[in-house]
Amino acid sequence: MTTGQLDKMRLELRRGVLVLAVLASLKQPLYGYSLRKQLRDGGIDIDEGTLYPLIRRLAEQGLLDSEWQQAEGRERRYYQISAMGADLLAQLSDEWQQLNGALSKLLAKNTEETEL
């Protein structure tokens, strides 16, 4: 598999999970750059070209609330998870736990077979 193919597959794998990560990170209000920094500190590095459009889309869908605020002499748009977003996060978290559990078993089985 070429690096390009691997990058593409990795991107597809991460795409769905990013929504979950963003919703889970926005329990307190954050602006774009601080959200990106928090995710990166948590081990999820998203480039700004993906993150900023994603949070805008989530806000347009009513999953995030947003507000422009003046801070440090500059205006910033702060985002926070909405009630609808919180409901979705709970459902997606359950889904993720189930999927992760099933996948972990499959991957463990696959590793055992490879070792044998």
Next chain:
Amino acid sequence: MNLVERYIAAVQRELPDEKREEIGRELSANIMDQLDALREQQGSLDKEQTVALLKKMGHPRAVAQQFVPPQPLICLGYMALYKYTLFMVFGILFLLQIAGSTVDWLSSSQMGLFLYLKSVANGFLEDAIFAFSAITLGFWVMSQQQPLQQDTYERNWQPEQLPDAGPGWQHISLQDVFTDLATYLFLLVIIWYPLWLTPEQLANSRLVFNDTFYEFLRWASPLAVLGIVFSMFQLRYRFWNRAMLGAGIALNSLFVLVILLLAANGPFLQENIEQWRGVFEPGQLERSVLITLLIIGMFPLWEVGRDLIRFRKLR
């Protein structure tokens, strides 16, 4: 700062009017935060670092497309119907053009084969460009207004209504149907040429069949009508089954029979043809018509053979 403003302006130019201001405002805040972070890390900020940051953000058009992904002109749900409509309309326009150009060809003594083909191609292209624009515009409007209508279409289907699984040839392509229709229409226009021409055009007509031969030829017209009906039926049920193959074999066998009978009933042309005097000998022309008829007869004969093999395979 000037660079950042230029960058944001370039992104905004790629955005729809209603989103320009808000996305520009947000993008500006995000870039400023990144520049501040860079300044904190490095102690100062020069032009090269700003340039590097903007390069990393991506081309303004790419950034704009990430915020507002480009929408296809026609939504994917309509794409199959759009292509089908285009093919059908192009097919009908092609048939109309064949009919129109054939009448022109029959009524003009100046129009040779090359000019006839040019007339078909020119007329068809002119109509097809207009049809393509009109259909695309119509589907664009539909996509803008009811992009989710495909759901209903995809829900209202029954597995029992699907045709039998079979070899690829069982599916009748639209191209084949319209080729057959064009052939039958061409035949009808040729056979009934006095109906389409004015007396002046008739006087200049290039068709100079012998009266007996022409009378016999007219008796073949129901077969062409039958062929058109059969092709129309194929447009509705585009799948070969034994009944359809049987009908196709019968129709093509009748065509072969009629063509052989026509070939056996010469002379084909009137004597003393003014236009061709000094160019062709009457005997040469008669032989050419006979050979042409036999070649034409090969096509339905080949289809009879092909369909007989397919008929046996479907047992």
